[in-house]
Amino acid sequence: FSSFFGGGSSRTKSGPTRGRDIEQEVTLTFEEACYGVRKEIKFARFDTCTKCGGTGAYSRNDISTCGRCSGRGRVITVQNTILGQMRSESECPECRGTGQKILKACPDCNGQGRKRGSKNIEVNTPAGIDNDQTIRVAGEGEAGTRGGSYGDLFVHVTVRKHDFFVRDGNNIILELPITFSQAALGDSIDVKTIHGPVKLTLKPGTQNGDKYRLADKGIDNKITKKIGHQIVVIKVVTPTNLTSKQKELFKQLSETDETSGNSIFDRIKKFFKK
Numbered sequence: 001f002s003s004f005f006g007g008g009s010s011r012t013k014s015g016p017t018r019g020r021d022i023e024q025e026v027t028l029t030f031e032e033a034c035y036g037v038r039k040e041i042k043f044a045r046f047d048t049c050t051k052c053g054g055t056g057a058y059s060r061n062d063i064s065t066c067g068r069c070s071g072r073g074r075v076i077t078v079q080n081t082i083l084g085q086m087r088s089e090s091e092c093p094e095c096r097g098t099g100q101k102i103l104k105a106c107p108d109c110n111g112q113g114r115k116r117g118s119k120n121i122e123v124n125t126p127a128g129i130d131n132d133q134t135i136r137v138a139g140e141g142e143a144g145t146r147g148g149s150y151g152d153l154f155v156h157v158t159v160r161k162h163d164f165f166v167r168d169g170n171n172i173i174l175e176l177p178i179t180f181s182q183a184a185l186g187d188s189i190d191v192k193t194i195h196g197p198v199k200l201t202l203k204p205g206t207q208n209g210d211k212y213r214l215a216d217k218g219i220d221n222k223i224t225k226k227i228g229h230q231i232v233v234i235k236v237v238t239p240t241n242l243t244s245k246q247k248e249l250f251k252q253l254s255e256t257d258e259t260s261g262n263s264i265f266d267r268i269k270k271f272f273k274k
Contacts, residue, residue, distance in 0.1 A: 016148035019046070022141045023154045028125060030162035034194050034219050036127035041155065046114040048143040052106035055146075056113040062104040066095035073099040098146070114143050123155050128170065128221030131159040165194070170219045170228025175235050178202065183236045193217040193230050200232060208236040 024043050032039075048054040057063045065071040069092035079086045091097040105111030121140055129135070134156050141151025159167075166173040176191065186204035190197045191214070198214055211233055218228025239246065 017145045018148045019142035019144040019151035021151040021154060023156065025156050025158065026123065026125070027158045027160065028129070029160050030165060030167070031194065032125070033129050033131075033157075033159045034127065036125060036129070036222060038122045038124050040120060040122050042118060042120045043153075044116060044118050046142040047117050047119070049106060049109035049113055049115050051108035052113060054113040054143070055102075056106055056109060056111040057102045058104040058106055062102060064101050064103060066092060066099055066101050068092055068094040069099060071099040073097040113145055121153075123153075125155075125157065126222040128219050128223050129157055129159075130167070131157065133157050164192075167219070168231075170221050170224070170226055172218045172228065172230045173233060174230060175233045176200075177235045177237045178206070179237060180239070183207070183234070191230075191232060194219070198230075202234075206234055206236075208234060210234045 022043060022045055024041055026039050026041060028037065028039070049056070052058070055063060066073075069075050073092050073095060074089050074097070075092045077088050077090065079088070092099070095101055102111050106113075109115050119140070121137070123135060123137060125135060134154050137153040137155065139150045140153035143150055164174060172194065174191070174193075178187070178189075182189075182202060183206045184204065186206065187202045189200055189202065191200045193214060195217055198217060200212055200214070202212075211231055214230040214232065216227050217230040220227045242250070
C-alpha cells in the first residue's frame with residue numbers, strides 16, 4: 001500500500017551486492033580425518049573482472065548516472081483514478097535498478113563486472129573432523145557485484161570407512177580376534193592404534209566380548225580439544241581346521257572338569273538341578 005500512496009522504498013541496486021556462496025565436496029581417508037590434512041580443491045566461480053575492476057565499463061568515464069531515475073534506480077509513476085492520484089514505485093526500466101548507465105562496456109566481461117573462471121585453494125581439515133561435517137572458508141565464494149564482497153565456500157566432508165577401526169565420537173573401536181589358548185592363559189600382544197603399536201596384556205580367563213581400554217589412544221580432536229580412547233573388543237575365535245595333535249589336546253582337555261570354579265556354569269548347574 002505504501003508504494004501506491006507515495007511511500008514506496010527508494011531501494012536501489014546501485015549499491016554493493018555480496019557474492020553467492022559455493023558448496024564443494026571433499027573425501028578423506030579415516031587416517032586423514034584423525035590426523036588432519038590440507039586438501040587442494042578446484043572449483044569454478046565468478047571472479048571480479050580484473051580489466052574493469054568490477055565496474056563493467058570500459059573506463060570510469062564510460063559510467064554515467066541514469067537520467068530517468070537520477071541515480072536512484074527507482075521511478076515513481078502517477079496515475080489518475082476515481083480515488084484521486086495514485087503513486088507507485090518500481091524498478092527503473094532504463095538502468096534496471098542500478099542507477100547507472102554504461103556507455104561503453106568492458107570487452108573482457110561484456111559489462112557484467114565478473115568473469116567465470118576456476119579457482120584452486122588448499123583447505124585445512126582439522127584433526128578430528130567427522131563424516132558429514134562442513135568447513136566454512138570465508139571469502140572464497142563468488143565475487144559480488146558493484147564492489148560487493150565475495151561469498152563463502154562451504155566444504156562438505158565425507159570420511160571413508162576403515163577396514164578395522166570404527167569411530168565412536170573421539171573413541172576408536174577395534175575388534176581383536178584371539179585364540180582359545182590366549183583367552184584361557186592370557187597373553188601380551190601388540191595392538192595397532194592410530195598412534196602406533198601398543199602392548200596389550202590379556203588377563204587369563206578373558207571372555208568373548210571383554211573390552212580393554214587403551215587410554216588416550218583415540219582421536220586427538222582439535223575441534224573439541226578432547227582426546228578419545230581406543231576400545232579393544234575381544235573376539236575369541238573357535239578353531240575349525242584342527243590338526244591331529246590339536247584334536248588330541250582338546251580331547252585331553254575335555255576329559256577334565258573345564259567348568260570347575262566358573263560362576264556362570266555353577267549357576268546353570270543349579271538351575272537344571274531344580
